[in-house]
Amino acid sequence: xxxxxxxxxxxxxxxxxxFFRILFDGRYASEAGRALTPSTPLVPxxxxxxxxxxxxxxxxxxxxxxxxxxxxxxxxxxxxxxxxVDFVQQDIAGFSDTEVGSVARVVHAGxxxxxxxxxxxxxxxxxxxxxxxxxxPGFDPSRVKLTGNVAGTGRVHGVLRHRGWxxxxxxxxxxxxxxxxxxxxxxxxxx
Amino acid sequence: xxxxxGTTHCALAxxxxxxxxxxxxxxxxxxxxxxxxxxAQVLLPxxxxxxxxxxxxxxxPWDANAAxxxxxxxxxxxxxxxxxxxxxSKSWLSHPSVDRHAxxxxxxxxxxxxxxxxxxxxxxxxxxxxxxxxxGPGAGERLGDQEVxxxxxxxxxxxxxxxxxxxxxxxxLDQLTLLEEPQAAFYAWLxxxxxAWRSELAVGDLVLVVDVGGGTSDxxxxxxxxxxxxxxxxxxAVGQHLLLGGDNMDLALAHLVRQKLEAQGSPIDAWQLSxxxxxxRDAKEALxxxxxxxxxxxxxxxxxxxxxxxxxxxxxxxxxxxxxxxDGFFPQVPWQQxxxxxxxxxxxxxxxxxADDPAITTQLASFLRGHHGVRTAEAGAAAPxxxxxTHVLFNGGVFRSELLRTRLLDxxxxxxxxxxxxxxRALPSADYDLAVARGASYYGQVRRGRGVxxxxxxxxxxxxxIESPAPAVPGMDPPTNALCVAPFGMExxxxxxLPEAELAVVVGESVTFRFFGSSxxxxxxxxxxxxxxxxxxxxxxxxxxxxxxQGRSPGELVAVTLEAVITEVGTLALFARxxxxxxxxxxxxxxxxxxxxxxxx
Numbered sequence: 033x034x035x036x037x038x039x040x041x042x043x044x045x046x047x048x049x050x051f052f053r054i055l056f057d058g059r060y061a062s063e064a065g066r067a068l069t070p071s072t073p074l075v076p077x078x079x080x081x082x083x084x085x086x087x088x089x090x091x092x093x094x095x096x097x098x099x100x101x102x103x104x105x106x107x108x109x110x111x112x113x114x115x116x117v118d119f120v121q122q123d124i125a126g127f128s129d130t131e132v133g134s135v136a137r138v139v140h141a142g143x144x145x146x147x148x149x150x151x152x153x154x155x156x157x158x159x160x161x162x163x164x165x166x167x168x169p170g171f172d173p174s175r176v177k178l179t180g181n182v183a184g185t186g187r188v189h190g191v192l193r194h195r196g197w198x199x200x201x202x203x204x205x206x207x208x209x210x211x212x213x214x215x216x217x218x219x220x221x222x223x
Numbered sequence: 224x225x226x227x228x229g230t231t232h233c234a235l236a237x238x239x240x241x242x243x244x245x246x247x248x249x250x251x252x253x254x255x256x257x258x259x260x261x262x263a264q265v266l267l268p269x270x271x272x273x274x275x276x277x278x279x280x281x282x283x284p285w286d287a288n289a290a291x292x293x294x295x296x297x298x299x300x301x302x303x304x305x306x307x308x309x310x311x312s313k314s315w316l317s318h319p320s321v322d323r324h325a326x327x328x329x330x331x332x333x334x335x336x337x338x339x340x341x342x343x344x345x346x347x348x349x350x351x352x353x354x355x356x357x358x359g360p361g362a363g364e365r366l367g368d369q370e371v372x373x374x375x376x377x378x379x380x381x382x383x384x385x386x387x388x389x390x391x392x393x394x395x396l397d398q399l400t401l402l403e404e405p406q407a408a409f410y411a412w413l414x415x416x417x418x419a420w421r422s423e424l425a426v427g428d429l430v431l432v433v434d435v436g437g438g439t440s441d442x443x444x445x446x447x448x449x450x451x452x453x454x455x456x457x458x459x460a461v462g463q464h465l466l467l468g469g470d471n472m473d474l475a476l477a478h479l480v481r482q483k484l485e486a487q488g489s490p491i492d493a494w495q496l497s498x499x500x501x502x503x504r505d506a507k508e509a510l511x512x513x514x515x516x517x518x519x520x521x522x523x524x525x526x527x528x529x530x531x532x533x534x535x536x537x538x539x540x541x542x543x544x545x546x547x548x549x550d551g552f553f554p555q556v557p558w559q560q561x562x563x564x565x566x567x568x569x570x571x572x573x574x575x576x577x578a579d580d581p582a583i584t585t586q587l588a589s590f591l592r593g594h595h596g597v598r599t600a601e602a603g604a605a606a607p608x609x610x611x612x613t614h615v616l617f618n619g620g621v622f623r624s625e626l627l628r629t630r631l632l633d634x635x636x637x638x639x640x641x642x643x644x645x646x647x648r649a650l651p652s653a654d655y656d657l658a659v660a661r662g663a664s665y666y667g668q669v670r671r672g673r674g675v676x677x678x679x680x681x682x683x684x685x686x687x688x689i690e691s692p693a694p695a696v697p698g699m700d701p702p703t704n705a706l707c708v709a710p711f712g713m714e715x716x717x718x719x720x721l722p723e724a725e726l727a728v729v730v731g732e733s734v735t736f737r738f739f740g741s742s743x744x745x746x747x748x749x750x751x752x753x754x755x756x757x758x759x760x761x762x763x764x765x766x767x768x769x770x771x772x773q774g775r776s777p778g779e780l781v782a783v784t785l786e787a788v789i790t791e792v793g794t795l796a797l798f799a800r801x802x803x804x805x806x807x808x809x810x811x812x813x814x815x816x817x818x819x820x821x822x823x824x
Binding site for chain 2: 118
C-alpha cells in the first residue's frame with residue numbers, strides 16, 4: 033500500500049461515510065458538491081461513484097457523469113434486468129420481426145425497470161409534441177435546442193418537436209470490488 | 224423504529240417519539256444487490272445466502288469479509304443456486320413440529336453449506352437491519368439504542384414469539400416490543416387518516432384486516448367498542464397462519480405457461496421455470512390492473528447470450544388470469560364452504576405445512592365462521608352464523624390489484640347479504656407493502672400516549688396436556704385432558720395463576736408436557752379442564768419443566784402450580800411454583816417449545 037494515500041479499505045469506509053452523509057445531510061451535501069466541482073479530473077474511486085449519490089448529482093460536474101465506471105455500471109444493470117447487451121450484441125438481421133418483437137418485450141420491460149429504479153426520467157417540456165410553444169429570452173440552451181430557421185432576438189415562437197428527457201434523480205448502486213469494474217455480466221458455468 | 228420482519232421481505236420505518244410527531248417514514252436498507260454492489264432499498268428480501276468458497280467473502284459497508292449475504296443478491300441467488308440460500312425462514316419459526324433451534328435451513332443444503340436454525344435465520348435478518356441502519360440513516364448510532372417495535376403474525380404461537388424475541392435480543396435490540404401485523408396495518412391506517420378516522424368508524428363497527436403477503440395470509444378482526452364515551456378499537460379475533468400468498472399465484476400461472484410451452488415441444492428446466500415465474504408475475508400485474516390488455520406475451524429469455532433464437536414465447540390472456548388467479552385463489556364460494564383438506568400421506572417429506580386449499584375466500588369464510596361467537600352485540604345487526612365485518616382493510620402487495628380487492632369484497636358482501644347484514648366497505652390502505660413497518664413505528668408513539676390504542680391481549684388461550692387417570696390399554700396412550708393455564712385476551716404485563724390444580728414434577732429431571740392453544744375458545748379461564756383436546760384445540764410444540772435439585776433430593780416428587788405472565792415485550796412466560804416453597808418466591812421458568820413434537824402416527 034502507498035503510504036501517501038489511505039489504505040484501500042479505509043478509503044472504502046471513508047467513501048461510504050461520505051456517501052451517506054451526503055445522502056442524509058443536506059448541508060454536508062452542498063459542501064461536498066462545492067468540493068467536487070473543480071474541474072480537476074476525478075480519480076475513479078471504488079465505493080463512491082459520484083453518479084451514485086443524488087446530493088452531488090444536483091450540481092452537474094461533467095467529469096463524474098462521463099466516468100467510464102458509471103457507464104459500465106449502468107450497462108451491467110441494463111444487462112442484468114433487461115439483457116440489453118445480449119440484444120444489441122446479437123446480429124438480428126436473420127430474424128423475423130415477430131421474433132425480434134417478442135424479445136424486445138423482455139429488453140423493454142427490464143430496461144424500463146432499471147431506468148425507473150435508478151434514473152427518475154422526466155420530460156423537459158410538459159406540452160404535447162406538435163403544439164406551438166413560446167420560449168422567454170434567456171432560456172437554458174442545454175435544455176431546449178432550436179432547429180429550423182434559427183434567427184432573431186427576443187421571444188422564440190416555434191413548434192415542440194420533441195419534449196426532451198432529463199434524469200431528475202440519479203441513484204446508482206455503490207460498486208465495491210474494483211477488480212470487476214469492467215465486467216458487464218459474469219460468464220456462467222453450471223455445476 | 225418499526226420493523227416488519229416479513230416472510231418474503233423486511234422493512235424499516237422510523238418516527239420521532241418527542242418533539243415533532245411526524246408520520247413514520249420508511250428507511251432505505253443497505254444491502255448487496257449483486258456480488259459487488261451495494262444499494263439502499265426500502266424492502267430487504269428475507270433471503271440469506273452462503274457464498275461458495277470460490278466466490279470469496281462478500282464486502283459490506285460494515286463488514287469487509289461477510290460470510291453471509293442478506294437481501295436482494297441473496298434472493299437472486301435463490302433461483303441460481305438454491306442449495307445455498309435460506310428462504311421463508313419465518314414460516315419455519317412458526318412450524319409446530321420442528322425444533323426451532325435445530326440447524327435445518329436451507330432444507331436441501333449444498334454439502335459445504337453450514338445449516339442454520341430458524342431462530343438464527345431471524346437473527347441474521349435482524350442483525351442485517353441493525354447494521355445497515357447504523358451504516359446508513361442511523362449515521363453510526365446503534366439500532367439497539369432506539370425503541371424498537373417488531374411485528375409478528377397475529378397467529379404466531381407463544382413459542383414462535385419467544386424465538387423472535389430471542390433473535391432480536393441476540394441482534395442487540397434490547398428496547399423491544401412485539402406488535403401483531405394486522406394491528407400494525409390498522410395503526411398505519413389510523414395514522415394516515417389522522418383525526419378523521421373517528422368520523423369513518425362508529426361504535427359497533429368491525430374491521431376485518433386481510434393480509435396476503437408473498438408467502439402467507441393472515442386474518443384478524445378489530446371491533447370498535449366504547450370505553451367511557453370514547454371509541455376503543457379491540458382486536459377480537461385472529462385467524463390461523465396460512466402458508467399461502469402471492470407467490471403461489473405467480474407459480475400457478477408459471478405452471479400454466481409451462482404446460483403450454485411443453486405442449487409446443489419445449490421442455491422447461493428449473494432455471495427457466497424461475498425466469499418464467501418472474502415473467503408470469505409481471506404478466507399477472509399487467510392483466511390485473513385497470514384497463515388491462517386482452518393478453519400479454521410471456522417470454523422466457525434464452526439462458527445464453529444469444530437472446531434471439533433461444534427464447535421461448537407464449538401468451539397469457541386476461542381470461543386465464545381470471546380463471547387461475549381470481550377463480551383459483553378468490554373463488555366466489557358460499558360462506559358455508561369448508562376448506563378442502565388433502566388426505567395426509569403416511570410419509571410426509573419434511574417441509575412447510577402449506578395450506579391444502581389455495582382458496583383465500585374459503586379460508587376467510589372458515590375464519591369468520593370459526594369466530595361467530597365473538598360478541599358483536601354492540602354491533603346491533605350481528606349475523607349469528609359468522610362474524611360479520613362492516614369494514615375491510617387490505618394489506619400486502621397482492622392487494623395492489625384493485626381487481627383482487629374488489630373480488631374479495633364482492634364475495635364477502637354476497638355472504639353478508641345472504642344473512643341479512645349490511646355490506647362492508649373497504650378502508651383505503653396507507654401502503655400495501657410498507658403499512659406494517661409504518662404502523663409499527665406509529666405504535667411507538669401510541670405507547671407514549673399519542674393517538675388511540677388497539678386493545679387486544681393474547682390471541683390464544685393456552686392449555687397444558689395432563690394424562691387422565693384411566694386403566695392402561697395395551698397399544699393405546701392414556702387419554703389426555705387439557706388444563707387452561709392462560710386465558711384468551713391477557714394483556715401485556717398481566718399474570719394469572721392456576722387456582723388449585725397441581726402438577727407433579729420429578730426433581731432433577733426434565734418433565735415434558737403436551738401444550739395446546741385455541742384462538743376461538745374465549746370463555747375458558749385458568750383451571751378450565753377440557754376432555755379430548757385433540758378435537759377442539761391446536762397442538763403446539765411441547766413444554767418442559769426442570770426442577771433443579773437444590774434443597775431437594777433427586778427423584779423426589781414435588782407438587783407445583785403454574786402461573787402465566789404476559790411480559791411487557793408481549794411474550795408468554797410460564798412459571799412453575801412449588802406448593803411448599805423452600806425459599807421465598809421460589810419458582811422455575813417453564814421452557815416453551817423444547818423439541819420437535821413427535822410426528823403424528
